[in-house]
Structures are given as C-alpha cells and as structure tokens.
Amino acid sequence: MKKGKWGLIIFGLVIFIVGVTFPVWYGAGTSAPAPVLDMDTPVIKSMPNKKCVEDTAFIRAHHMKLLDAWRDEAVRDGHREYTAKDGRRFEKSLTGTCLQCHSNKSAFCDRCHNYVGAKPSCFSCHIVPEEVKK
Ligand code: HEC
Ligand code: HEC
Ligand code: HEC
Numbered sequence: 001m002k003k004g005k006w007g008l009i010i011f012g013l014v015i016f017i018v019g020v021t022f023p024v025w026y027g028a029g030t031s032a033p034a035p036v037l038d039m040d041t042p043v044i045k046s047m048p049n050k051k052c053v054e055d056t057a058f059i060r061a062h063h064m065k066l067l068d069a070w071r072d073e074a075v076r077d078g079h080r081e082y083t084a085k086d087g088r089r090f091e092k093s094l095t096g097t098c099l100q101c102h103s104n105k106s107a108f109c110d111r112c113h114n115y116v117g118a119k120p121s122c123f124s125c126h127i128v129p130e131e132v133k134k
Contacts, residue, residue: 035115038107043100053084053097064120067094094126104131 070092073079
C-alpha cells in the first residue's frame with residue numbers, strides 16, 4: 001500500500017471516532033446545571049408533612065394537565081373543590097392554591113421552566129402574589 005492510502009485510512013478512522021463519541025463530549029462543560037428548586041417558603045416551612053397536592057413524582061410529571069383540568073372544571077363546570085388521592089381538599093386555583101405554598105414563583109416554577117424551556121402564558125392574566133420574604 002502507498003503511504004497516502006494509510007493517511008486516508010487514519011483520517012477516516014479519526015472522523016469515525018469523533019463522530020461516534022460526539023454525543024459524549026459535545027456539551028461537556030457547556031450544559032446548564034440542573035436548577036436548584038427553592039422549597040423554603042413560609043407555608044411549606046410550617047407544614048408538618050411537606051406534601052404537594054399529589055405525590056411529588058405525579059405533580060412533577062403532570063402538574064400541567066392537573067392545572068388544565070382544574071381550569072376547565074372550575075370555569076366551565078363551577079366545580080372549584082379538588083379532593084386529592086389522600087383525601088385532602090384544595091381549591092382549584094393557580095394563584096389561590098399553588099402559589100400560596102409555592103409563594104416563590106421565580107425561585108421555584110420559573111427556575112424549572114427556564115431550565116426546560118417552558119413558557120407558561122398563564123401569568124399575563126393570573127396574579128402572582130408578592131413573594132414573601134423569608
Ligand atoms: C387570557 C387570560 C387568561 C390566561 C392566559 C389564563 N387564564 Fe386561567 N383564568 C382566566 C380567567 C378569567 C379565569 C376565571 C377566574 C374565576 O372564575 O375565578 C381563569 C381561571 C383559571 C383557573 C381556576 C380558578 C383560579 O383561581 O385559578 C385555573 C386553575 C386556571 N385559570 C389556570 C390557568 C393556567 C394553568 C393557565 C396557563 C396555562 C391560564 N389559566 C391562563 C384567565 C386566563
Ligand atoms: C399545601 C402546599 C402545596 C400546594 C398547595 C402545592 N404544592 Fe407543590 N409542593 C409542595 C411541597 C411541600 C413539595 C415538595 C414535596 C417533596 O419534596 O416531596 C412540592 C413539590 C412540587 C413539585 C415538584 C418539585 C420537584 O422536586 O420536582 C412541583 C412541580 C409542584 N410542587 C408544583 C405545584 C403546583 C403546580 C401546584 C398547584 C396545582 C402545587 N405544587 C401546589 C407543596 C405544595
Ligand atoms: C421540576 C420542574 C418544574 C417545576 C418545579 C414546575 N414546573 Fe411547570 N412545567 C415543567 C415542565 C417540564 C413542563 C412542560 C413543558 C412542555 O411540555 O413543554 C411544565 C409546564 C407547565 C405548564 C403548562 C405550560 C403550557 O404552556 O401549557 C404550567 C401551567 C406549569 N408548568 C405551571 C407550573 C407552576 C405554577 C409551577 C410552580 C408552582 C410549576 N409549573 C413548577 C416543569 C416544572
């Protein structure tokens with residue numbers, strides 16, 4: 001084999017290895033660290049058992065759908081009371097329920113949404129209560 005051909009093969013191998021490992025090293029050092037969610041609000045602090053409306057895994061994955069359902073049920077059907085799986089009752093309200101416990105929207109909801117690139121448009125109409133200082 002001529003020298004030039006070896007060069008070509010090695011060049012090809014390098015391209016191949018770079019390509020195959022691309023997902024591993026691309027973004028190393030550039031990806032944003034996961035957001036730190038602030039749970040430290042006066043209401044949550046005062047809760048004996050720190051529980052969301054539903055369990056954490058469920059609320060994390062499904063709060064958008066829950067809020068959608070709450071809106072439809074509250075506004076269209078006038079059903080404003082939600083009974084959680086464990087029997088606790090809540091008013092179906094974004095400002096009146098979620099943002100009472102999570103009274104730190106910017107350090108909780110927004111941090112996560114900014115991280116995942118979600119932009120809920122709710123707050124052009126719904127009031128964000130003034131964030132309570134700790
Ligand atoms: C264009 C204005 C507007 C936008 C945008 C909007 N809403 Fe509403 N929403 C309303 C109005 C008006 C009511 C009725 C208030 C009532 O009857 O108490 C309401 C009621 C609700 C309710 C039940 C009552 C309460 O106090 O919360 C929920 C839950 C709700 N909206 C969730 C959402 C969510 C989640 C979003 C974003 C994905 C959203 N809304 C975006 C105007 C809006
Ligand atoms: C009674 C107080 C309370 C109410 C009301 C409440 N939350 Fe929570 N929420 C909590 C607590 C406490 C946690 C942390 C639970 C844990 O650490 O396991 C939590 C956790 C969460 C999480 C998961 C965060 C994570 O670690 O990934 C999300 C998302 C969330 N809440 C959204 C909401 C939304 C949306 C509403 C309204 C539908 C709401 N919460 C209503 C107290 C509340
Ligand atoms: C642990 C991360 C996390 C936290 C904390 C969190 N969210 Fe979300 N939220 C998401 C994700 C992920 C989505 C879905 C984005 C998508 O599907 O594009 C979402 C979507 C939503 C939507 C639907 C947006 C739309 O345009 O349809 C609403 C409404 C919402 N979140 C409200 C809240 C509120 C209110 C809080 C604070 C009480 C909160 N979220 C806290 C991760 C979070």
